[in-house]
Amino acid sequence: MKVMVSGCFDLFHAGHVEFLRRAAEFGRLYVCLGSDETIRSLKGRYPVCNERQRAEVVGAIRWVHDVCIGSGSGWLDFEPEMKANRPDVFVVNDDGDRAEKRRFCESLGVAYEVLRRTPRKGIDAISSSAIRDAMPFPYRVEIVGGWLDQPFVSRLHPGPVVVASVEADERFTQYTGLAGSSRQTAIDLWGGVLPSGDAVRNARVLFACDNAPGISPHVSGSQDHLGLLLAGVNRLDYSGDYWPQSITSIVDESTLSWLESVLSLVPLGIRSRDYDPLRGRRITKSSARRLAEAADDCWEAICKKDAQRLGRALNTSLGAQLAMFPSMMPREVARDVESVTSGCLGAKMTGAGGGGYLLGVGIVSQHAVPIRIRRPKSAIATHEWV
Numbered sequence: 001m002k003v004m005v006s007g008c009f010d011l012f013h014a015g016h017v018e019f020l021r022r023a024a025e026f027g028r029l030y031v032c033l034g035s036d037e038t039i040r041s042l043k044g045r046y047p048v049c050n051e052r053q054r055a056e057v058v059g060a061i062r063w064v065h066d067v068c069i070g071s072g073s074g075w076l077d078f079e080p081e082m083k084a085n086r087p088d089v090f091v092v093n094d095d096g097d098r099a100e101k102r103r104f105c106e107s108l109g110v111a112y113e114v115l116r117r118t119p120r121k122g123i124d125a126i127s128s129s130a131i132r133d134a135m136p137f138p139y140r141v142e143i144v145g146g147w148l149d150q151p152f153v154s155r156l157h158p159g160p161v162v163v164a165s166v167e168a169d170e171r172f173t174q175y176t177g178l179a180g181s182s183r184q185t186a187i188d189l190w191g192g193v194l195p196s197g198d199a200v201r202n203a204r205v206l207f208a209c210d211n212a213p214g215i216s217p218h219v220s221g222s223q224d225h226l227g228l229l230l231a232g233v234n235r236l237d238y239s240g241d242y243w244p245q246s247i248t249s250i251v252d253e254s255t256l257s258w259l260e261s262v263l264s265l266v267p268l269g270i271r272s273r274d275y276d277p278l279r280g281r282r283i284t285k286s287s288a289r290r291l292a293e294a295a296d297d298c299w300e301a302i303c304k305k306d307a308q309r310l311g312r313a314l315n316t317s318l319g320a321q322l323a324m325f326p327s328m329m330p331r332e333v334a335r336d337v338e339s340v341t342s343g344c345l346g347a348k349m350t351g352a353g354g355g356g357y358l359l360g361v362g363i364v365s366q367h368a369v370p371i372r373i374r375r376p377k378s379a380i381a382t383h384e385w386v
Contacts, residue, residue, distance in 0.1 A: 001089060002028055002030065002087040002088050002089075003024065003027040003029050003090075004029075004032060004081075004082060004085065004089070005019070005031055005032070005091050005092070006070060006092075007033070007034060007096060008054075009031075009054050010039070010047035010049050011048055011049070012058070016058075018118075019115065020058075020064060022091075024063035024064075028065045029064050029065050030064075030068070030085065031058050032069075032070045032082075033054055033055055033068070033069050035069050035070055035071075035077065036051050038070060038073055038074070042075070043191070046195075075098050075100055076100060082105075082108065086110075088110065089110065089111045089113055090112055090113070092112075092114055095117060137168060137183055137187050137192055137228075138166055138183075138374050139165075139169075139172060139180070139228070140163055140165060140166070140178060140182070140183070140224055140228045141359060142162075142163050142177075143162040143164060143298060144162050144295045144317040145160050145223075145291060145294070146317075146321065146351065147325070148161050148291060149161050149221035151238075151241055153283060154238040154240050154288070156285045156288040156289075157285055157288035157289040157291075158238060158292065159288070159291060159296070160235045160237045160295045161221075161223040161236045161244075161295065162236075162299055163226065163227030163233070164233045164234070164374075165227060165230055165231055165373065166178075166371045171369050173267060176270055177351025177355075177356030178357065179224040179227060179228055181224075182210050182220060182228060186206055189206065189209055199229040206225040207225045218278075221242070222243055222244065230247070231374045231375055231376040232250055232375070233255070233256065233259065235247070235299050250303070253375075255303070259373065262310065262362065263359060263360070263361060263371055264365075264368040264371065265357040265360075265368065265370075266357065266363055266365050266369070267358075267367060268340075269333070269336070269356075270355055271354035271355040272330070275327075275355070280325075281326075281327075282323065283324045287324045288320075288324070291317060291324070294313050294314075294317040294320055297312065298313035307361055308345060310345070311347075311360075312345075312346055314346035314347055315348070318348035318349065321348070321349075327354075328352065328353030329353055330355075337349070341358070341363070344361060347359060
């Protein structure tokens with residue numbers, strides 16, 4: 001008897017193995033994998049493992065006689081292969097049961113078998129979705145220099161934005177200055193996991209998705225997208241354009257560990273619905289230069305592991321930002337900032353302000369949240385620094 005199954009088989013786990021074992025009980029087993037493009041069309045995202053990787057894994061299972069990539073599309077992507085190979089039985093699990101699959105098999109005289117999704121005895125149930133959910137997408141922390149990724153600021157004076165990609169923490173609140181909107185776009189685009197391939201190129205794709213026509217009246221700065229996808233701490237140098245002229249990265253363990261030991265985040269509350277950081281803006285060459293100089297000082301402080309200098313850079317950065325965008329710190333937020341920063345070496349608000357988080361050096365607070373900077377080894381993507 002010849003048996004065929006089809007499916008994605010991404011993030012391969014024990015449930016997949018059990019399904020293939022039970023399907024092989026009907027006869028010699030052939031697997032038709034969904035192509036990357038088919039999965040993209042059905043699920044709205046590409047698989048974590050590409051079709052060649054998935055074929056390699058599935059083909060190594062002892063009950064599988066042969067593996068191919070489906071050349072069709074949609075739920076019947078296996079149609080050409082089934083017509084060519086004419087199996088006796090087509091097996092699906094209850095999640096994959098579709099009326100169109102059943103009708104197609106009946107038209108060819110192929111028996112249609114539905115297996116209930118049950119784990120093997122002694123093995124806990126698991127799914128690819130559960131694995132994906134356990135791989136939370138990172139956040140972006142803008143350390144200093146925010147607003148220089150906007151041309152209307154960096155045209156007055158070029159300068160860097162210093163950002164870090166940080167591991168997700170269950171205590172982080174969405175949409176509070178940690179690139180939450182861009183992060184959600186990335187999750188929708190890539191299914192909640194870091195994409196494979198070059199991180200800078202992927203950041204360009206994310207930037208384009210975030211700034212597609214009709215999405216927002218304001219261009220979302222590229223420090224959000226690069227900060228999410230580039231591991232380590234990164235210096236993004238802007239000079240009158242939406243994309244940085246250069247990217248310099250720090251990924252050595254000693255520097256990242258030191259930075260984690262001195263920086264922490266304290267929640268300030270969610271921004272009000274009518275919050276507009278651009279209201280009353282007063283952008284001048286001197287304030288843009290001051291912001292750029294603070295970012296330069298911050299970078300030098302990180303390179304030299306100088307906490308005192310880093311704290312001063314954060315204070316200067318906040319002062320320069322407030323000079324340009326006084327609406328960034330509403331009165332109620334200012335009270336919270338004052339109560340938290342007493343005695344610390346320096347602090348600033350994350351992102352566009354209005355609430356969110358306060359990033360500080362040497363903050364002592366029961367509400368402080370430590371940051372965990374994402375290392376390159378923990379990323380799915382490989383990245384060539386530019």
